[in-house]
Amino acid sequence: MGEEFFTEVTGPIPFGGLESRDPLAFKVWQPDRVVLGRPMVDHLRPGVCFWHSFSWAGVDMFGNGTMDRPWLVPGGDEMAQARQRMAAAFEFFTKLGTPYYCFHDRDVAPEGDSFATFRSNLDALVDDALGYQERTGVRLLWGTANLFTHPRYQAGAATNPDPAVFAYAAAQVTHMLEVTQRLGGENYVLWGGREGYDTLLNTDLRREGEQLARFLHLVVEHKHKIGFEGQLLIEPKPMEPTKHQYDYDVQTVYGFLLKHGLEGEYRTNIEANHATLAGHSFHHEVAFAAANGMLGSIDANRGDPQNGWDTDQFPNSVEDLALPMYEILRAGGIAPGGFNFDAKLRRQSTHRTDLFYAHIGGLDTIARALLVAADLVERDDLGARKDRRYAGWDADLGKAILDGHESLESLEAKVAAGEVDPRPVSGGQEALENLVNQRVWSVR
Amino acid sequence: MGEEFFTEVTGPIPFGGLESRDPLAFKVWQPDRVVLGRPMVDHLRPGVCFWHSFSWAGVDMFGNGTMDRPWLVPGGDEMAQARQRMAAAFEFFTKLGTPYYCFHDRDVAPEGDSFATFRSNLDALVDDALGYQERTGVRLLWGTANLFTHPRYQAGAATNPDPAVFAYAAAQVTHMLEVTQRLGGENYVLWGGREGYDTLLNTDLRREGEQLARFLHLVVEHKHKIGFEGQLLIEPKPMEPTKHQYDYDVQTVYGFLLKHGLEGEYRTNIEANHATLAGHSFHHEVAFAAANGMLGSIDANRGDPQNGWDTDQFPNSVEDLALPMYEILRAGGIAPGGFNFDAKLRRQSTHRTDLFYAHIGGLDTIARALLVAADLVERDDLGARKDRRYAGWDADLGKAILDGHESLESLEAKVAAGEVDPRPVSGGQEALENLVNQRVWSVR
Amino acid sequence: MGEEFFTEVTGPIPFGGLESRDPLAFKVWQPDRVVLGRPMVDHLRPGVCFWHSFSWAGVDMFGNGTMDRPWLVPGGDEMAQARQRMAAAFEFFTKLGTPYYCFHDRDVAPEGDSFATFRSNLDALVDDALGYQERTGVRLLWGTANLFTHPRYQAGAATNPDPAVFAYAAAQVTHMLEVTQRLGGENYVLWGGREGYDTLLNTDLRREGEQLARFLHLVVEHKHKIGFEGQLLIEPKPMEPTKHQYDYDVQTVYGFLLKHGLEGEYRTNIEANHATLAGHSFHHEVAFAAANGMLGSIDANRGDPQNGWDTDQFPNSVEDLALPMYEILRAGGIAPGGFNFDAKLRRQSTHRTDLFYAHIGGLDTIARALLVAADLVERDDLGARKDRRYAGWDADLGKAILDGHESLESLEAKVAAGEVDPRPVSGGQEALENLVNQRVWSVR
């Protein structure tokens, strides 16, 4: 297979169990373990992302790259480095043993000096990727186009005040959608990199909304034209890099789709850290999406509760993930989406092996969250209690209201006559929290 | 007129101008001053709220009432106190010289021991209010029902798990809508007091959404039935008292209305402090509403940038208000809405006269923001620059894209051929900010 | 024992274990279970607080009390209600089986019409409390004075602009310190209720700092005079009810004590929710306190990550508590402090039995956090790795620097000569997080 990059890890990472002392063994993640009748891997469909793990050297706003990534050392032949990067990535996927990966066009292909060059760079690397996919069995969870790094996108892509930028973005998406199709990708994601504003003083919200809607319609048309059968996804984020991003949260995206006749064409790729930056719990975003047919895929990561930017840390909280996972199971699962680790190492985690530790921890965490959630689904205490709480809405008065047999006046008459005088009942929140915690603590 | 409550103020508050040393004189607010062809008062339509100013004694979560409000002293005859409260309120409105007020049903009428009693309490006090309105010329900007203070509403009103609570809320709204009509109210507001959740563990988002939509439809039906010609408004708020309120922000409310076929029936009553709690600037909320036909009325106040709860302080920042005011002017004005001071005194501002200082400062602030905004509209530098920035969208390529004459493929072809290669232009944010600041500093 | 209030619970709450389906059984908490050589109860020293659990009826800023608390119904004889409240409290303590409680003077005694009356009310109730303590074995973890509810404290107590308020506060603290001593209290806490400011416009920071320091000195003097042997504690909080509280966080309190020669006299009572409101993790506050000799006691609760006020929820996250607990164990334990549940039911949890569910969940959570922390201490992987990471500071260069044998110049000379050229090593954060998670998941 050529040069080996992760020489400290022979791979594939074995299952060691909860008491294993081997840091390079899984404690919980067992892809074939059957949970609620299906293998764990079919529930979670985990993927590794290319950008943070292979195209980022540890640069931050205050410092240079720290990480040992030979394929990112400045200077040298860009295509040769791109091939090295892809080799390293597939070596990693294989040793880790995850079934999926995700990438932006720019993650794998050098920009070159024109779009035509870029396109041919990308095509050449996609040829390589196809070969790797065949040899390793690793599949593409989703593809996407990077519409934010190049200075031409400084004021957005589809929402740019210059239609030429819209056109450029369209060119990238056209090609990347086809690349995704060629690689058998199961979803295509649009993240609104710089679709938003830095200041309202130079921004026309109405115009930019129309532009964005037009773009989304064009993507739908092209998808159908080329026969791409994957799912289209929009990834909400409230801010950063712009002051305000248009795809603020799931409910904002949903309203936008409704306004522009796009409902049914797009679902959401929900990221935990974006949820919390928007002022919501991740649980909220997933539950809202599930309740409104918007659940598409998950970008698994976490933020820092004390830091107000996208820290993109690896998920490590079963407590935070168990209930979103429960919503996903109750909604019928995440497929054709999956759990993409849109997470990056801390900048001080400079060893190549740290990339394994981080993904092992992430996989164990989502696996354990799945076990807890499945246990909660099987016991069904939560669902049963909820049904009891709303029972009145399935009885006479509730049905009459919902079916349109009551008016404000008819209801007022009942209340004025003293026929209706509700007594509050306990919401029982602490008892419910105990119920969940008991499962978090005890599943095996 | 009976007992006088604000004896330190003879009223009406005079205009003193920017250099006046009289704390009980307006520095900027001159209702009849003509701005952009209309009297200032017709632009701003300011109102005083009943709840914070007359029905709150300075209680907070850590302390008892501090304020000198004889009509709120515990014990005593409730209807007599209610009459005293209303007398004090109209004395205040008149001495202050504002044209509007707003109230919840519970602000003026004692609860009593049944809905029937409450309704007759309210009717009696509305009779009084009508008399005051006639004698003083003060008008009702909007009415609303309090669906959150009584324990029956602990789990929400329309979104309560118990349909009997929905019915009770319906009764209150039915009557209060009629009361608002009777008093000539120009708007009716629904604030989702406890429409939201404390925990998702006991909450069915889908059900509660359906319930809320049903309620809003019933209100529309009743409005049409009784011929109420005022505007219906929903007031967004993201959290507090619940962990998560359903009417999170303007864009969430907008999506909800679209989903349930309610667009066109409701607009939003936008509160500055609710905007910032939702992670938006007030400017954003107003601009989004203006761009989407959702601009209804304003709850003028401000939050504390360091405190994460609804501090409801009196507006005192022209810098914060000038640009939202500019959006309002560009959108054709706020009528039939207005600027309601949904603001409360700091708990240490215990003198009755503090209520005057606070409203004088608030009126001066919105008046000066209006002067700045009108100046910006007249000069039109901002608008002209914005038009230039988006000029490409009114030219060939932009029009072709928006009119559907381009597809992803046709755009890719142009880019690949090198016909389209956009060069970024400066967004000029700092220069624009200077332009605004110059007007903030110099208008007279 | 007179009237029984918690009739649904026969008590004492039994241990049921992790798989018990009894919501009124402990899943983890076993006071006598030996952990690191000591009974669990001696590590945790848990207490129930009087204010949230017995003196609060579910009032919030938007609504009236919801809870079934006969001793808080308005009207009626205040002393009789106070006695009922204390009876209910001790019934609860006993049935729950916790060893400690905490209270403010005002929690148990009616205000009356003068300080003299209040003092005698309090004395009478303390007589009762002594009797209960003897009969039940429940002990006082700490006492404190309420210096924030009465309007006289609207502008602070010790930091009030009026020295008469300082004097009044001094009177309350004098007596409550003596009451705490009489009841065998092991600590005395000062929470700076309204010691802070609403606006700097009327605040003299220097003066108020001097006043506060004087107050703290007086308390130390009185403590020594009466021979109170308990620990004095200050409880940091950054904001609420004031805009800015002086005792912002542990490091601010520490600096204040140093400035005023009070170090060694006070430690801190650290509350989880106050830590997060101050922008810190609870872990940070505990670790900082441990590293600076400021670890006194814990107010165990949690905030809501999406809400910016003090939600005071019952602790339910082992993930959040395991590492602070680890710091506590490494620092030699929390005694003479303890874990006081400064937590309140959600307003919808209106049944009296909810009070049991909430405390059972809280106790199980801190008990499980203790098991995890003890396991981490025993394995000592974290400590050993930390020692290795800093090993250079125990070797020649490090020692020379710390011992004062190097100057800036001597170090520059070494670097300029190329003798010192450090190579970064991985911080290994993800691997360390995995290590902790493994214990969180697997302890039994």
Add this chain to the structure above:
Amino acid sequence: MGEEFFTEVTGPIPFGGLESRDPLAFKVWQPDRVVLGRPMVDHLRPGVCFWHSFSWAGVDMFGNGTMDRPWLVPGGDEMAQARQRMAAAFEFFTKLGTPYYCFHDRDVAPEGDSFATFRSNLDALVDDALGYQERTGVRLLWGTANLFTHPRYQAGAATNPDPAVFAYAAAQVTHMLEVTQRLGGENYVLWGGREGYDTLLNTDLRREGEQLARFLHLVVEHKHKIGFEGQLLIEPKPMEPTKHQYDYDVQTVYGFLLKHGLEGEYRTNIEANHATLAGHSFHHEVAFAAANGMLGSIDANRGDPQNGWDTDQFPNSVEDLALPMYEILRAGGIAPGGFNFDAKLRRQSTHRTDLFYAHIGGLDTIARALLVAADLVERDDLGARKDRRYAGWDADLGKAILDGHESLESLEAKVAAGEVDPRPVSGGQEALENLVNQRVWSVR
């Protein structure tokens, strides 16, 4: 003078006054205008920072450089570029007409392949700078060393687990302190770039505190040894790039200095955006510093109220700056510190001329804030009211308390006897806010 970089601006920027329509004229800033007896420039002592304005190309975490900065184009001779950069900077300083600048060692000098090379690069460029200073009259407000960009500093400088990194940092500071002295710098600033932690799991707070204290002592010793007469400053910041920075805010820095016997040796360089990230108003930080002898210098910028990272925008709010400026005037002024514009253009402001617009706006803003503050000082309404509010502390009871003539017991006796029974007085916040606003609106 060689190549000209800012060809669109002939300079020096003239004063145009509040009604000028020239975007390249000052509206308020007039260095020689006398305010409170001194020229404006002597009050404000404004400086331009090198890093954001000349060493940053518009890179952010999601995108490449956007700005037209020929001296930052990758590739080419580094020393030639450094000379070009310095020429551009002094051209800018001169055309703008500000008296001061600030820089880090790395802003002007290329790193090279060893410390010795770096030092000689720096020395050569400092020779150039000396020449520019002489020719232009521009002076150095402060110098500082960059201890955060190079990977060796990934885990901090003085607080690094490796003493060799401490030594390397010492070498840089030694030399940069001498460079600052040679250039006549009036202050030397230590910003704790990465002094903090990413995770407590690998961090020993006690050790790192000792290391930092040692470093600060060494700097003091070297300052005295070389006879540097400038002021030493520490710049607080709460987070970013690390999760938690040690120099969290002014009060934390103050406590640290007290603990380690460093008080009197260091003051603080207070940045507005760092204040707000720490949960404080900028006003708070300045007022606390003024009250505790910690006021050193100002980094003038602002954050975005909706974004939780350091946006470093140019100051443009007179409302936000007037009161901090008032504290500074009351404290005797900011000298030998000044107002350094630690602010960067928005990434879309790509024209070189934008750098002028931004600084013009910033200078006009601080100039207007000075006019407002001076007006408030002259009228002295705020000060007089504050004195009245605290008058009791200058009378008998207050003095007796502060002078130690009262004990808790003696005070309790007075209260119990009914001699002391304070009545709350209004804090008058809104009236005070009106007073300030009136001056904000009306000064000329």
